[in-house]
Amino acid sequence: MTLPDGYGSNHENKVCKLKKTLYGLKQAPRMWNEKLVNVLLELGFEQNLGMLKYFLGIEVLKTKDGxxxxxxxxxxxxxxxxxLTGCKPVNSPIEANHVLTYLCEQDNQVLLDVSVYQKLVGKLIYLSHTRPDIAYSEHYLSQYMHSPTNAHFKIALRLLRYLKGSPGNGILFKKGASLDxxxxxxxxxGKCVNSRKSVTxxxxxxxxxxxxxxxxxxxxxxxxxxxxxxxxxxxxxxxILWLLNILKELKVDIKLPVSLFCDNTAVISIAANPVFHERTKHFxxxxxxxxxxxxxxxxxxxxxxxxNQTADVLTKGLPVQAHEKVCKHLGLFNCFAY
Structure with missing residues (x-):
């Protein structure tokens, strides 16, 4: 910042202090917040929000289990x-073993108002922060954000009907001594028929x-x-490596090795065998x-x-009984049902 006129050589190593933060600076939000807090404290307010109960649409509920x-x-x-408040609910977010491409014979017409579909999927993405049971369905629908068809929109509406049956479900962090x-x-x-790429x-x-x-x-x-x-x-x-680093910074000791469960015996054999095979050179x-x-x-x-593969619900649509079983393994809990 240029020094005002009249300042001599004695002030060459000095800077001017701003009494008011300018808009557009990186420090502006922090400075305005600091000013607001100081004014409120001077007026007699106390900075104490208490226990967290609601934050950005997420309800935080204490139970006897956690x-x-x-x-x-x-x-x-x-x-x-x-x-869809009064709609009839369904028991699964997406049909088991569904296959849908742009070449489907029925309902392959592109939606006239794409923004409605995009708005719905965007809100479902935020809802999946506490609903891992809809993560695969949300992932599938988000692939067609730019040119969805009527068939895609029907799948999204089916997902809403699934949510109608359990709107209060959420993630339960259980009490326990184990931190493994x-x-x-x-x-x-090869789940994606259009690209033949697999789903992780x-x-x-x-x-x-x-x-x-x-x-x-x-x-x-x-x-x-x-x-x-x-x-x-x-x-x-x-x-896992990222989580280990986070937990280390939080001074949480994690017992190693971390168990990684997989239902493919061939993959487990390949991981355990140090010999390089010709058929595995492409990965x-x-x-x-x-x-x-x-x-x-x-x-x-x-x-x-x-x-017993809990991650199954994140790669495909499951039958109703299998889906409900996995949801229990994931720790989904409805506090409002009791």
Missing amino acids: LCLSQRKYCLDLLAEFG LRAFADSDW GFCIFLGNSLISWKSKKQSTISRSSAEAEYRAMCAATCE EIDLFFLREKISKGVIKTVGVTSE
Whole structure:
């Protein structure tokens, strides 16, 4: 800042102090907040919000078992906005083993008002912050944001009908002495008919509480189901490493190795066998990455049956009974039902 006229050489090493923060500066929001807080304190207000109960549409509820995060009001407002408050609910967010492409013979007409679909999916994305049971459906619908058809919009409305049956469901952080990390990784090989890319799904538990999950289409095409599963395990391993760093900064000691559950015996064999195979050379980097973490004692691969694969709900639509079983494993809880 240029010094005012009249300042001599004695003031060459001095700067001017602003009495009022200018708009557009990075420090402006912080300075205005500091000014507001000081004024309110001078007027006699106390800076004490108490226990957290509601934040950005997420309700924080205490139960005898722990802490529940729910978006019940947000979900009910969403149903009312699209006129489905009185609709008949369904028991699953998406049909089991569904296949839908742009070449489907029925309802393949592009929506005239794309903004309605985009608005709905955008709100569903925010709702999935406490609803891992809709993560795959939301991931699937978000792939058609620019040119959705009537068929896609019907799937989105079906998802709303599913939410109508359990608007109060949320994530329950359970009390417990264990702070061990556990992860489940799964994939659905060649799920996307248009690109033949597979879907990765993983969920990670701290003790008995779900703390991280993801449903995402893989960036490359896998040539076998084993390759797709292996890529899913590597994605889960990256998330585990990030969580370990966060927990370390919070002074939380985590017992190693972290158990990574997979229902593909071939993948577990490949991860345990240090011998390089010709048929695995197209995902060589992933091989070395996961094997390195196993050899260092960070990750331990564990086999699990397909019936007990919790990450299944993040890669495909499941039958009603299987979907309800996985929801219990994820720790979904409805505080408003009691």
